[in-house]
Amino acid sequence: MAQQHLDPTDPTTAGPVTADALADYLRAQATEFLRALRLHRETGPGSAAPGEEPVDAARALRHAARRITGTLHTFRPLLDPTWAEAMHPELAWLSGTLAREHAYAARLNRLLQALQRLSGTPALPTQQTTTVPSRPAPAPAAASRTAPAVGSRSAGADPVPRKAEPATGGPRTHPAAPPDRANLTLGAAKAGALLERQLTLARTRAHSAALQALGSSRFHAVADNVAVLASEVPLTPAAASPTTPTDLRPLALAAHDRLCDAVTALPLLTAGHPYNAEALIHGLSADPAPHPQDAPWHHVRLLLRLRRYALEVIEGDEAWVDVRMLAAGAALNRHRDASEAAAAAAAAARTPRIAPATAYALGVLHADQRHEVEAARFAFQQSWEKKAMSTR
Template identity: 75%
Template sequence: MAQQHLDPTDPTVVPADAVAGYLRARATEFLRALRTHRETGGGAAAGAEESTDAALALRRSARRISGTLHTFRPLLDADWSESLRPELAWLSGTLGREHAYAARLHRLVTALNRLSGATNFPTQTAIPTRTTTASTGSRSTTAASGGSRSTTAASGGSRSATSASAVGSRSAGAERVGTADPGTAGPGTRPPAAPDRGNLTVGAAKAGALLDRQLTLARTRAHSAALQALGSSRFHAVADSVAVLASEVPLTPTAPTADLRPLAAAAHDRLRDAVTGLPLHTAGHPYNAEALIHGLSPDTAPHPQDAPWHQVRLLLRLHRYALEVLYPEAVPVDVRLLAAGEALNRHRDASEAASAAAAAARTPRIAPATAYALGVLHADQRHEVEASRFAFQQSWQKEAVSTS
């Protein structure tokens, strides 16, 4: 891309100093979060929440640094930026898995309760506590010290047995309690459950227990992997590079004469081109039955229709980071883009939850009622995917109309 020389009389020109200042600020946040995590990560449970927040701040700073290096790479030293970006992406992905598994379990169990007409799982109140506990050093030590934890989780364990019995007792009473109508208050006004929910109610208990075992085990392993990553030499090399970035940004010799606006506009153009490739006409229908054809395919690969939407979500995030560079004081609020981003986030969550339900349904030797409940749950999440695509299509079309 040809570099444009700065015009000192043009107040709209954004110099390269803006991207340098943005990177220094994000690097400082990274180092501050790292120090907080080290001070609270191995402490008592009272500091576990602060340690979790520090880990999330680490991930947030790493994503912004990586995205900025990608968008404004013509102004940065090529060898340095290309070597740091993959490491930041690795760190961000490693730190985000534990939270993703916890959110996925909560989403699936909530949907299972809604579909079966049951009340909330008693264990759902313990999910935030489990998140807090997972941030302490004792949890990671237990998970990494041996296979007893994994064996217990795989075989059911006392906790899963307790969850299954609690869900079973609740499901057994679902026909008596039923589902509350909107606007009603108290169990006394709830009508009886519909008869066609019988099979789903029977399998919901074991389906919930199976999902709890699988996703809790995956979450424990992700927590152990995150702690190992934060103590590895690979992470220390990344931290050293970010520490250098906090004081000095390696710009190219031509960067001082460049304007940031064309590079930011190119990021927006890539987003628009990617959206053009989406089936927005199909997504404009509230119900897209064609998207459910491959729903319960034995293929364990991700859903073939989801990848382009995930790519648009990534490009939208890069566009938002570019706006943060151009407007360091306050990014202009665009309600349409905010709605589009929220729709794509819901799309990602529902897509991954549907994959988890399908994976659980492939577990060998599960009861037919359990498989049926997981199949209904999978279809429900795929419908959530379609609803998110419809919401994105509506918000994006509004943006196109307003900018045309």
């Protein structure tokens, strides 16, 4: 079936796209930025707790700043170089500062859910619900010296509800839990509490940093430049010339080629297997440095975003939605979230003087998130291979 939309990977499918499309896109994103800034000022920055204040306004500010930054990066040859070099780092600083608070909140939620899934019990004591048995019975002395109960179930108990058993003359007993599951249940609550303290503190600091940034003279200078951009886009004389219009498609194609080259450098053959044990060797070590395999995947995620923004510039409001590329982007987002969550679990495990059961639970949590990283790489490999096959 013939392609109905402009595609930067095939510049011959349609005529040239002039710099007017670039100017329209930048003006539209600058307008979105100013609209989000007005919403942020109307809601009041100090009227709510961290993360509950104008979340929609902060998200809209971040999205508009990222799109302007990505567009400046891809189409820089058509823009005034002095202006672009000054605006790019400032907008990148703003979007990064506004993103940290949401990232810490999402990371904490992800880790607590993983702890609950791994241990079969709520990760935090405040989330527990106590169930009173209908016929209480004293626990045996041997059981009292084993793993205590966390939440509404005993340590290591099967999380699947059991059918009621007929009453007998003595207390009801269950098979003993495996030692590793008992240790995980023991440390899950303390590990969750430790992660909540550390990540909540980081989130509060990120919230304060965002408020400070939005009230700084640096941000006001950025906002003033964006306000000017909403009415006037500083194109180069060659790009603004009406006699020799400049085509945007080669620059968009270059962005696509950079993405393909970066994907080619990835170990997709290894990622094609659902379980990659070799990738866990570094992650399970005591080295606090970032995982060496993660950086190329994060770079591909950035290039995929730049390609999407370039497509938006070329096609405008009728941008072609590629389901396979959306699936690839979602896989890379999961990869980023899981790798950062694993790093947070490892950092918490290096806290001095924590209980062995807590350290054990954090180690299991770290390994679980590294497995999630491998699963995300496998999902990206599947999506990208489908995309490659569809273009042959």
